[in-house]
Amino acid sequence: MKLLIVGGAGYIGSHCVLESLRAGHEVVVLDDLRTGHREAIGDVDLVEGSLHQPNVLRSVFETHQIDAVFNLAASCSVPESVHNPGLYYHNNLAGTLNLAAAMVEAGVTRLVHSSTAAVYGDPEEVPIPEDHRMQPVNPYGDSKRLVECTLTEMAKAHDLKHVCLRYFNAAGADASGLIGEDHADESHLIPILLQCALGHRSHFTIFGSDWETRDGSCIRDFVHVTDIARAHLMALERIDDLAGESINLGSSHGASVREVVDIAKRVTGCEFDVREEGRRDGDPAVLLASNEKASSLLGWTPDNSDLDFIMETAWRWHRTHPSGYGSDFRQIPGQKSRFGELAVKLGFVTEQDIDRVLIEQDKIRSEGRGHKMMGLCMVEMGLISTTQLVEILRHYDDGEE
Numbered sequence: 001m002k003l004l005i006v007g008g009a010g011y012i013g014s015h016c017v018l019e020s021l022r023a024g025h026e027v028v029v030l031d032d033l034r035t036g037h038r039e040a041i042g043d044v045d046l047v048e049g050s051l052h053q054p055n056v057l058r059s060v061f062e063t064h065q066i067d068a069v070f071n072l073a074a075s076c077s078v079p080e081s082v083h084n085p086g087l088y089y090h091n092n093l094a095g096t097l098n099l100a101a102a103m104v105e106a107g108v109t110r111l112v113h114s115s116t117a118a119v120y121g122d123p124e125e126v127p128i129p130e131d132h133r134m135q136p137v138n139p140y141g142d143s144k145r146l147v148e149c150t151l152t153e154m155a156k157a158h159d160l161k162h163v164c165l166r167y168f169n170a171a172g173a174d175a176s177g178l179i180g181e182d183h184a185d186e187s188h189l190i191p192i193l194l195q196c197a198l199g200h201r202s203h204f205t206i207f208g209s210d211w212e213t214r215d216g217s218c219i220r221d222f223v224h225v226t227d228i229a230r231a232h233l234m235a236l237e238r239i240d241d242l243a244g245e246s247i248n249l250g251s252s253h254g255a256s257v258r259e260v261v262d263i264a265k266r267v268t269g270c271e272f273d274v275r276e277e278g279r280r281d282g283d284p285a286v287l288l289a290s291n292e293k294a295s296s297l298l299g300w301t302p303d304n305s306d307l308d309f310i311m312e313t314a315w316r317w318h319r320t321h322p323s324g325y326g327s328d329f330r331q332i333p334g335q336k337s338r339f340g341e342l343a344v345k346l347g348f349v350t351e352q353d354i355d356r357v358l359i360e361q362d363k364i365r366s367e368g369r370g371h372k373m374m375g376l377c378m379v380e381m382g383l384i385s386t387t388q389l390v391e392i393l394r395h396y397d398d399g400e401e
């Protein structure tokens, strides 16, 4: 099939692009790159344009024989939506309306649409079933709720088959380490923790430690981004039978914020400062998906959503791209330097030490302090003595491998 993936250059969208290509589909991406990245989709056909440009939408459907659409384009920061609600109703609701109208005009009938757990608000029941009342507590969730209602009404009047997938906390990265999460103003828990591990943030803050949960911190449901991408393809396969359905995508196993912090420290091997502050407005104590409907209707199970695997894949991405898609690839973890290899071979440092040195070098660079030699970093970090530095340099100069 030929798929149009709107918002395909974003975090989840780029994983949908990759899984679709792996499944043998052709893909065209429409994205205005407001938060997405050209590099996230390699050489996939990109139409750089917005959902607010009806001419661009019309031209995409005229130029390409599109069989189905995945719509992931949205503004999706909860705090930003509170400060700028107009942007959220405009981009998420009006944008999707434009897309649906263009699809109707072009006779493209299949749409898998990104929705969110934020449509429920503070839950009365966990795990949350899809028929739970929708009472969002912020404009982001409300804009997504309104999109669902609008699509339902449009589907009554037009030949438009849609499925809304309500993701819980999307996390992790493709196992290849090639693509991952890169948001300029990061508000998600796992990338923030990994930025702490990289030394890009001074500390991590737990908001609220007096909830009625097993350790006092909030409980959230993390679902691997690859599992979300797989669900899009499964929904598309069954869309004739499932049209009009809204389906949760979550692991149904929650982790507390404290547990996630511990896993981040264990997987990265990095210590960082953790502080505690009071509860934030609008944070429910527990958010957990019931995923029975995804299992029974789609045959979907969250195969990759074990939290260790989520953290490992996220860390693989973040440590090799410490500054996101704009990272300097000359000296990043995983890209072994000969100096580093010699230091390991001589038994002075471990592979993990090298990763830490590379992270430190990247941090120095990103702070505009230039490039610091690996050997010098190792000495300053107390990993090797100056005598050992001289010894490594002797082997280095000898051209020894």
Ligand SMILES: NC(=O)c1ccc[n+]([C@@H]2O[C@H](COP(=O)([O-])OP(=O)(O)OC[C@H]3O[C@@H](n4cnc5c(N)ncnc54)[C@H](O)[C@@H]3O)[C@@H](O)[C@H]2O)c1
Binding pocket: 006, 007, 008, 009, 010, 011, 012, 013, 030, 031, 032, 033, 034, 035, 036, 037, 049, 050, 051, 052, 071, 072, 073, 074, 075, 076, 091, 095, 114, 115, 116, 117, 166, 167, 168, 169, 170, 171
């Ligand atoms: N990340 C999560 O945990 C999560 C959870 C639930 C739901 N969602 C939903 O998943 C979708 C993708 O989220 P994400 O985390 O990948 O966000 P993202 O910001 O990384 O991706 C959104 C993409 O859409 C593009 N875009 C936005 N508005 C556009 C417009 N008007 N026209 C064209 N392109 C536009 C952006 O440039 C970006 O590439 C969103 O709809 C979001 O609401 C995300």
